[in-house]
Amino acid sequence: MAADWSAFRALFPTLRQKAYLASGSYGLLAQPVEAAVRQYLDDRLTLGVDWGGWGARAEAVRCGMAALLNASADEIAVTTSASDGINSLASAIDFSGPRNKVVVSNFEFPTGAQIWHAQTSRGAVVEHVPQAQDGDIPLEHFAAAIDETTKLVQITHVCYRNGWRLEVEAITRLAHERGALVLLDAFQSAGAMDVDVQALGVDFAVGGMLKYLLGSAGAGWLYVARRHLGLTPTVSGWFAQADIDAMDIFANDPALSARRFQTGTPPVVNCYAAEAGIDLIRSAGIQAIETRIREITGLAMDRLADAGCRLATPRQDNRRGPQVAIRSLDAARLTERLAERGVVVSWRDGNVRAMFHAYNDVSDVAALVEGLIANRDLLA
Ligand SMILES: Cc1ncc(COP(=O)(O)O)c(C=O)c1O
Numbered sequence: 001m002a003a004d005w006s007a008f009r010a011l012f013p014t015l016r017q018k019a020y021l022a023s024g025s026y027g028l029l030a031q032p033v034e035a036a037v038r039q040y041l042d043d044r045l046t047l048g049v050d051w052g053g054w055g056a057r058a059e060a061v062r063c064g065m066a067a068l069l070n071a072s073a074d075e076i077a078v079t080t081s082a083s084d085g086i087n088s089l090a091s092a093i094d095f096s097g098p099r100n101k102v103v104v105s106n107f108e109f110p111t112g113a114q115i116w117h118a119q120t121s122r123g124a125v126v127e128h129v130p131q132a133q134d135g136d137i138p139l140e141h142f143a144a145a146i147d148e149t150t151k152l153v154q155i156t157h158v159c160y161r162n163g164w165r166l167e168v169e170a171i172t173r174l175a176h177e178r179g180a181l182v183l184l185d186a187f188q189s190a191g192a193m194d195v196d197v198q199a200l201g202v203d204f205a206v207g208g209m210l211k212y213l214l215g216s217a218g219a220g221w222l223y224v225a226r227r228h229l230g231l232t233p234t235v236s237g238w239f240a241q242a243d244i245d246a247m248d249i250f251a252n253d254p255a256l257s258a259r260r261f262q263t264g265t266p267p268v269v270n271c272y273a274a275e276a277g278i279d280l281i282r283s284a285g286i287q288a289i290e291t292r293i294r295e296i297t298g299l300a301m302d303r304l305a306d307a308g309c310r311l312a313t314p315r316q317d318n319r320r321g322p323q324v325a326i327r328s329l330d331a332a333r334l335t336e337r338l339a340e341r342g343v344v345v346s347w348r349d350g351n352v353r354a355m356f357h358a359y360n361d362v363s364d365v366a367a368l369v370e371g372l373i374a375n376r377d378l379l380a
Helices: 005-009 031-047 051-069 082-091 111-122 139-145 168-177 268-284 286-306 331-340 362-374
Strands: 076-079 101-105 125-129 150-156 181-185 204-208 220-224 323-327 346-348 351-355
Touching: 031 268, 051 076, 051 220, 051 268, 076 082, 082 111, 082 181, 082 204, 082 220, 101 111, 101 139, 111 125, 111 150, 125 139, 139 168, 150 168, 168 181, 268 286, 286 323, 286 362, 331 346, 331 351, 331 362
Parallel strands: 101 125, 101 150, 150 181, 181 204
Antiparallel strands: 076 220, 204 220, 323 351, 346 351
8 A cells, every 4th residue: 555645744744844854863743652652741740750651662663773783582682772882883883903904984973084094093994985976985996995804894885075976785794704794884875765674785783863863862772683693792781781670780691692882771752762662663664654655755856956056965766865965156145045945954074964754745855956056156
């Protein structure tokens, strides 16, 4: 049965006032997510404490993420941010031997580079993979950087600055051929695209709940493929233990599952929001969402090109995700001018970023195009 996108759109009250195209910055609040957060407050007022119930919320987030990523629940850690997950993973990696290089694409969000640079004091050497003239990072650039000294390759699924999608499967195949591991940052894709960790073949993946997954800040996820569950993080805590209730202060006995990459008390209130957000994505269907976003972004790109906008994002469907980046002479000013017209976008580098979710429709595309035409003086 075809999804009812106008019913889906109606769940997001902000869309009655705004053309909201900033989901890669923060996804819109849906009514069921609002209700879940209110439920947390009600539970606090009526029950005071509910560790059993709160633990069940965190487990629901773990299971929901596993289903969305085509992983098993025991391969998912429920974290407080993407940075939190990357730090725990980094702490488990040994850089003391000859395989000590971390290859980092220049599409990474700062956190996905900074954390690896922080490992240089533990013996890591970081090498960056530059972009080509057209803005892409082609496979050859990865081939030039990944060698027999490479321990891990950090790649991003969809670049937060320009909307380019990396060729994750091909890069992962190359890395594996050369004995390196791959960590995928899927913060700008999970919830908007079908991120199938098994099909992609990656070793680890990371993200957070506040953007396309429709949850809130303060909750994240880390996928660790079962074959790597022997890794032992030195970032640890009581929620990482095999038995959380053991309260053993004389040993560190990490869980056999990816929970070993967690640390302290889970982000309870954020798990209420995350569970509701994941439920919404799963009930609409991630493949249907991906198709819807591909159609609406494709339409937007065609109309923007007709209007004379220069795009930083490639038109080719398999090389882009939910973001359309528009080149500007002053992206900050253009973002402000669009906001004055009720069109909410965001900017990075010289680009205005229109970041679509399945709740957007042609009226949002029209508002964006009209707003840009009216501010042609700021288009590059
Ligand atoms: C691609 C990507 N990775 C990582 C982050 C940061 O994650 P966190 O603040 O949860 O550590 C962001 C945030 O915008 C992002 O877009």
